[in-house]
Amino acid sequence: xxxxxxxxxxxxxxxxxxxxxxxxxxxxxxxxxxxxxxxxxxxxxxxxxxxxxxxxxxxxxxxxxxxxxxxxxxxxxxxxxxxxxxxxxxxxxxxxxxxxxxxxxxxxxxxxxxxxxxxxxxxxxxxxxxxxxxxxxxxxxxxxxxxxxxxxxxxxxxxxxxxxxxxxxxxxxxxxxxxxxxxxxxxxxxxxxxxxxxxxxxxxxxxxxxxxxxxxxxxxxxxx
Amino acid sequence: xxxxxxxxxxxxxxxxxxxxxxxxxxxxxxxxxxxxxxxxxxxxxxxxxxxxxxxxxxxxxxxxxxxxxxxxxxxxxxxxxxxxxxxxxxxxxxxxxxxxxxxxxxxxxxxxxxxxxxxxxxxxxxxxxxxxxxxxxxxxxxxxxxxxxxxxxxxxxxxxxxxxxxxxxxxxxxxxxxxxxxxxxxxxxxxxxxxxxxxxxxxxxxxxxxxxxxxxxxxxxxxxxxxxxxxxxxxxxxxxxxxxxxxxxxxxxxxxxxxxxxxxxxxxxxxxxxxxxxxxxxxxxxxxxxxxxxxxxxxxxxxxxxxxxxxxxxxxxxxxxxxxxxxxxxxxxxxxxxxxxxxxxxxxxxxxxxxxxxxxxxxxxxxxxxxxxx
Numbered sequence: 001x002x003x004x005x006x007x008x009x010x011x012x013x014x015x016x017x018x019x020x021x022x023x024x025x026x027x028x029x030x031x032x033x034x035x036x037x038x039x040x041x042x043x044x045x046x047x048x049x050x051x052x053x054x055x056x057x058x059x060x061x062x063x064x065x066x067x068x069x070x071x072x073x074x075x076x077x078x079x080x081x082x083x084x085x086x087x088x089x090x091x092x093x094x095x096x097x098x099x100x101x102x103x104x105x106x107x108x109x110x111x112x113x114x115x116x117x118x119x120x121x122x123x124x125x126x127x128x129x130x131x132x133x134x135x136x137x138x139x140x141x142x143x144x145x146x147x148x149x150x151x152x153x154x155x156x157x158x159x160x161x162x163x164x165x166x167x168x169x170x171x172x173x174x175x176x177x178x179x180x181x182x183x184x185x186x187x188x189x190x191x192x193x194x195x196x197x198x199x200x201x202x203x204x205x206x207x208x209x210x211x212x213x214x215x216x217x218x219x220x221x222x223x224x
Numbered sequence: 225x226x227x228x229x230x231x232x233x234x235x236x237x238x239x240x241x242x243x244x245x246x247x248x249x250x251x252x253x254x255x256x257x258x259x260x261x262x263x264x265x266x267x268x269x270x271x272x273x274x275x276x277x278x279x280x281x282x283x284x285x286x287x288x289x290x291x292x293x294x295x296x297x298x299x300x301x302x303x304x305x306x307x308x309x310x311x312x313x314x315x316x317x318x319x320x321x322x323x324x325x326x327x328x329x330x331x332x333x334x335x336x337x338x339x340x341x342x343x344x345x346x347x348x349x350x351x352x353x354x355x356x357x358x359x360x361x362x363x364x365x366x367x368x369x370x371x372x373x374x375x376x377x378x379x380x381x382x383x384x385x386x387x388x389x390x391x392x393x394x395x396x397x398x399x400x401x402x403x404x405x406x407x408x409x410x411x412x413x414x415x416x417x418x419x420x421x422x423x424x425x426x427x428x429x430x431x432x433x434x435x436x437x438x439x440x441x442x443x444x445x446x447x448x449x450x451x452x453x454x455x456x457x458x459x460x461x462x463x464x465x466x467x468x469x470x471x472x473x474x475x476x477x478x479x480x481x482x483x484x485x486x487x488x489x490x491x492x493x494x495x496x497x498x499x500x501x502x503x504x505x506x507x508x509x510x511x512x513x514x515x516x517x518x519x520x521x522x523x524x525x526x527x528x529x530x531x532x533x534x535x536x537x538x539x540x541x542x543x544x545x546x547x548x549x550x551x552x553x554x555x556x557x558x559x560x561x562x563x564x565x566x567x568x569x570x571x572x573x574x575x576x577x578x579x580x581x582x583x584x585x586x587x588x589x590x591x592x593x594x595x596x597x598x
Contacts, residue, residue, distance in 0.1 A: 054364075057417070089570075092561065179561040179563065180560050183446075183563060
């Protein structure tokens with residue numbers, strides 16, 4: 001779909017960045033197209049090679065970073081955390097704990113197949129809305145759930161590898177991404193509003209994509 | 225509420241440690257060495273070296289009741305060894321003839337040396353060798369291949385994703401060889417869990433400095449922490465580069481059966497030092513000292529390749545840069561976590577000591593395992 005120039009200008013004005021039409025050069029378009037193609041790359045096949053050649057621990061470390069859906073969950077969780085910098089320890093402990101438990105227990109099929117799309121919708125919406133869950137324990141619980149969804153989605157990558165080591169690798173990556181988000185959050189006071197708008201818009205896009213995936217996985221679950 | 229969260233954090237750390245200690249083995253690197261020398265009129269000679277430990281895992285070598293493998297027992301399995309090796313070293317259109325079975329030692333580890341010759345129907349320029357040894361039982365196995373001719377030498381690192389080797393007279397580009405050894409170095413460090421655990425132990429307190437009473441206090445700012453991390457990693461790399469170079473040039477020959485337990489001891493000492501100070505306070509010096517021991521553990525990696533001096537220099541340079549990059553990968557994962565967690569008083573008081581205690585237990589397990597294998 002082609003965006004009309006007037007709409008484009010309105011969009012940039014809305015996020016406070018002014019009219020960026022002048023900067024939309026062919027190189028930018030190639031970059032966007034390349035990024036889109038990269039997301040279509042067969043991540044699953046790569047993941048299997050990773051497990052075979054890197055060993056269980058590093059397979060766990062790398063796996064969340066090479067699957068677009070899991071990367072998207074991590075991304076929206078990170079965006080949400082940037083708005084919730086207080087009680088950093090809650091996120092730094094709860095998210096990896098959930099990821100470890102999810103990757104280690106590795107339930108499969110049925111309900112668990114809709115967990116990642118549900119996480120995309122839930123956390124995408126929370127990040128887009130800068131949701132404040134008011135109660136710290138609710139936030140912690142939500143963070144554990146987010147971690148569990150990432151862990152379960154990654155558990156398929158363990159194959160025959162020692163599951164404890166693999167799960168530890170997944171949890172370490174989740175902890176590291178969380179830490180990077182919290183470090184970014186400490187600089188948040190100086191973030192221009194257009195970056196905030198961009199990040200929240202990105203989270204909204206992820207949530208929208210998540211709705212589509214959620215519907216598709218529900219169809220699969222109920223065999224409609 | 226905060227106390228409950230702290231308990232939760234420690235619970236998950238303990239849980240992870242218990243689950244990991246079971247299956248985690250300090251991976252002993254598995255490398256095979258192949259050297260092919262091109263002659264005239266399609267003739268070639270080769271030398272294939274496989275660790276006896278790997279051969280035992282692949283086909284069983286029937287060691288004695290005490291676990292020792294005698295020359296007689298090895299000779300009795302010669303047909304099986306040659307059948308295994310040459311069925312997985314595919315040279316189409318060539319008649320391969322095993323010439324001899326020998327035994328050689330590299331850093332104390334015993335290798336079966338299979339000498340062979342081949343007569344190929346095509347000219348060697350069009351030949352491709354496929355290396356399929358051990359990948360089915362150990363995907364982290366690597367074949368370090370050298371193709372030598374009157375034109376020069378070329379090296380390749382063969383892996384499950386890159387099994388074929390062109391047998392031709394092209395000497396390798398120096399940059400290509402260098403790149404291959406960088407990749408090999410990265411692979412070598414990331415699969416060496418004992419080396420990684422040592423680096424991780426240094427990193428978990430990298431955002432702190434020790435005060436007079438022996439406790440840890442956070443370093444102010446991010447820059448100081450990053451500089452300290454870089455100093456430690458570089459000192460470690462420099463030390464093992466020195467040790468590896470000395471071993472590769474055969475200035476020193478430290479048997480791996482003694483070096484491997486010593487590596488476990490360095491981890492145990494570092495873990496104790498994280499909890500109670502027993503070592504020098506300047507951590508990069510400690511990393512340098514222990515790095516010398518860890519470097520000796522890498523000695524089997526390059527020494528058997530029989531490279532010319534320039535080739536060895538490139539291989540050493542590339543390998544060490546790869547090792548540094550592998551360590552940086554781990555540091556990039558750990559340092560931000562430490563930077564965030566160091567503001568929590570619980571981290572230096574309980575979490576870092578708990579992690580160090582877990583590492584000590586794991587290293588003790590490796591130490592006992594390695595001493596028993598002496």
